Each structure stands twice: as C-alpha cells, then as structure tokens.
Amino acid sequence: MTTISDPVFGELSYNYTWARDTTILFWGKETEIVLMIDGEENGKFDEEQYSAYQSFMQHWEQLQRSILQPILDYYQEKRHELGYDIEQNEYYPLVETTEQILEMITLEGILVSYGDIYEERDMGILFHCTWDEENGLGLRLLNEKVANVGYQDVAI
Template sequence: MTKSDPIFGELEYNYSWVKGATIHFFGKETEIALMIDGEEDGGFDEAQYAAYQSLMQNWEQLQQSFLQPILDYYQQKRYELGYDTELDENYPLVETTDQLLEMVTLDGIVVPYADIYEGRDIGILFDCTWDVENGLEIRLFNEKVTEVGYQDVAI
C-alpha cells in the first residue's frame, strides 16, 4: 500500500511507512531509508511532522553534532571489550572524528511515534565497520543527541 503525504512524500507501508531518500551527509549524497512509525491508515501526528521538519531544517548543523558522541561511544565500547590493550582489526584506535567518519555510513532516519514526553524525537541509523551485525543508532531529542547505541536500542 502506498500513500502520498504532504510532508513525508510518497510512502509505502511495510509495518511502518518507508521511502528511499537522498540526503547530504558530510558533503556526500547518501541514499537512506526514511521510516515513519504509523498505522496502516496513514495518520501521523503533529509531533512527528515537527520532529522531521526541524531535523531537515537544521540538518547541516545537526550532523556536525553526531560525531563526537559516536566517537565517545566507540571508545567506550573499545575499552569495555578490552581492545584498548589487545589489538582487534574491527576496533582500531580512533582518536578523531575524521577517522570515525571513515567507519560509519548513514543508513536511515526514523520518525517514531510521538512519545509521552513533549518534544521532537528522531532516530538516526548508521552502518558501522566495527559492528556490522548491530549497526549504530543515535537518538535526537529536540535536536540534541541523547543516546548512542545499537540500532533498535536507542529508540
């Protein structure tokens, strides 16, 4: 089933509403999946529209805020797994966000159901070289990174 939404565009229903989209991520055109939580009847709430529109309006500045929290998460994971003292090819020493940028690929944007909390909630999904199976997700709340974790963990 497909539908046309004035904000999200042409969507297809597959347990949530999805469409392919192209977005610039650090200067590169990137193909991603845009996923919007919603029922089959296609009704979205105002908070979902507000979250998505705010994300898109601030995308250029916001993406700059993603890398340091991801780097901190990566370094913490590396430490927890003991790869700070034992070499592992999947967890090399990474000290800069530029190095980290080589290890992540933007994969998708999730617009979840509006939460019980007042605010704009978004998930940003990445593929990453160090955890191909689980990937990486950051959660933005009111355009601030509030969580970093495996995909499906942050949201």
C-alpha cells in the first residue's frame, strides 16, 4: 500500500482513493471519520482540492448548522414518496425538527473530489442514517453550500 505525507491532508494511504482516519468535531462531539481525497496513485492533488478542503474546514462549524435543514427536507420528501406519512413505518418515524434528524444520522466521512469537475469548491459528506442503512445519506457541497442530498453516492 502506498502512503504519503501531504502538507495539507496529512498522512494518507492509497487504496483506489487516498484516505486516512481522523477525528472531527460534529455538533460538539468528537467523531471518528474517514477523510478521502480523489487522486491518482502518484499522490498529486489539484489546487482546487486544497482550496475546497481548507475552505470547508474553515467553515465547518457554520456548515454543520446549514446542512441539517436540507437533510430534514430530504427525509420528509423520502418519507412522503414511500407513503410512510400515511402508513406507519418504524424506520421512517415522523420527524419535524433538525434536532430529531440529528439523532438519526452519524457522520462517517468527508470526500474531497477532483477539482476539475465543477467550477466551484466541491466536497462530499457521508453519513450513516437510521432510515436507510444500505444506501446511507450523502451531501454534495459546492462552495460550502448544499447542492444535493441523497444516497451516499451523491457525495462521491
């Protein structure tokens, strides 16, 4: 396995993507996550990736507040699509607040995407969620704003 020490991303190992386990504060709790960086085996990253990651980390505290409402909206829409707003389902209980949705998600990982796909700073956030353990929950952020919420693959 190839490993490198990057001045911005830290100690990384390569297994089809560059990654390292790290700890991040998520709503005041230290949370173990995987930091993943898209890149070739040569360990060279785009300036856009560094910029996206640094801006993301700089704004992480405010971002945490801004992502819960889009997650709640996504959950409520999914619950309605599946008919669980009419028929009860233990995995899709009635949830009306961002505090309730926060109890249903666990931060798993952060992905720094290739820098040339979008014009904006592009980051993905991966969550485990109680209502869909198979597909999980993913967010794509462009310029530190939620651009897409869905299964984990939207973040990849």
